[in-house]
Every structure is written in structure tokens, then in C-alpha cells.
Amino acid sequence: xxxxxxxxxxxxxxxxxxxxxxxxxxxxxxxxxxxxxxxxxxxxxxxxxxxxxxxxxxxxxxxxxxxxxxxxxxxxxxxxxxxxxxxxxxxxxxxxxxxxx
Amino acid sequence: xxxxxxxxxxxxxxxxxxxxxxxxxxxxxxxxxxxxxxxxxxxxxxxxxxxxxxxxxxxxxxxxxxxxxxxxxxxxxxxxxxxxxxxxxxxxxxxxxxxxx
Numbered sequence: 145x146x147x148x149x150x151x152x153x154x155x156x157x158x159x160x161x162x163x164x165x166x167x168x169x170x171x172x173x174x175x176x177x178x179x180x181x182x183x184x185x186x187x188x189x190x191x192x193x194x195x196x197x198x199x200x201x202x203x204x205x206x207x208x209x210x211x212x213x214x215x216x217x218x219x220x221x222x223x224x225x226x227x228x229x230x231x232x233x234x235x236x237x238x239x240x241x242x243x244x245x
Numbered sequence: 246x247x248x249x250x251x252x253x254x255x256x257x258x259x260x261x262x263x264x265x266x267x268x269x270x271x272x273x274x275x276x277x278x279x280x281x282x283x284x285x286x287x288x289x290x291x292x293x294x295x296x297x298x299x300x301x302x303x304x305x306x307x308x309x310x311x312x313x314x315x316x317x318x319x320x321x322x323x324x325x326x327x328x329x330x331x332x333x334x335x336x337x338x339x340x341x342x343x344x345x346x
Contacts, residue, residue: 151288153334155298177257184342184343184344185342185343186340186343187340187341189310189338190249190308190336190337190338192335194334196254196334196336199252199338200252206280207291218331233297235292235295235297236291237290237291237300238289238291239287239288240287241273241285241286241287242284242285242286243285244283245283
């Protein structure tokens, strides 16, 4: 679990899950094949009334690897007009606390 | 990694990390000791200018266990006036996609 964590929180209107997953899947396929990618989990809220209905959490070897992956090809995919419907809050994080029961 | 995931995104003003971690730690100590708690990771943004500066991601055996843990004692701690400074967006999530490189 060493490295850095990229977290992206998405607002997805109820009933638009399929359109979101189609767009997200395009970028995800690309990201999973980039150098430094470790793992990712896409989370979907149980309650459809919450604001942040999807949260993607992904491990990378380093911030530099994640930054490099979010380059020209990423920006091309992310600039598709369909994304305007799904506001996102992406950021890189370090793991501050990590415990198991 | 079976079960359910509780994610809470926090807004924490720059320079108020210590006060946040003090309050968060009180609730975290309690949560980590509750039945059904599996694991949790607290993430802190590398860039202090992002809105969601802290993201807590925690695994629970079930939604019922998480709900039960967020009962009276949780509400007592969470109602402390200090929390007004740190808006939070908590929700329960299922894992929709899970892959490793």
C-alpha cells in the first residue's frame, strides 16, 4: 500500500449511472495500463440521494506517475462534452493513518 | 475486501489540521473498536488548495454494523461545536469495480 493515492469524487445524477460508467470506463481502461498504476476501486453510494455518488480511489507508485498519466490523452478523453454532466473533485493524497481491526 | 465501505470527505481549513485530527481521532478511536469494523485509511491531500483535504475510507462487515456504530455515542462526539469548522460528506458505498495492476 506504499505510494500515493488518487481520489476522485463524482456527482452523478440519478438514472445517469450508465452514461457515467461508459465515460469513466474509457479513462479507467487507459489509466490501468499506465506505468506506476497499482490498483483502483470504484465505489458507488448505497443511497442515491447523496451528493458524491461515485468515489474512485486508486493507488500509484508516485505522484509523478499519476501526474504523467493525467497528460494529453487523459485531457482529450476528459474534455468530451458528456463529462459536463458529472462534476468531479480529483486530488492526490498521502495515507495519513492506516489500520486494520 | 468483502463488505461495505464508509467514505467521509472533509473540508479542513489550511492550518487547522491539528484541531481536525484531534476531533477526528476521538471518533476514530471509538469506531475502530466497534463490532464489524475491518479497516480504515485516512487520506490527506498533497495540495492544500483542494476542497476535500481529508478523505476517510473505512471497511465494515455490513451496512448494519456501520449504522449501529454511528449511533448515540457517535452523535454525542460529532455534535461538539468544533466540528462546525469541518464540513463532512459521509456516505456508505459498495465496491463497484476492484482491480490491481
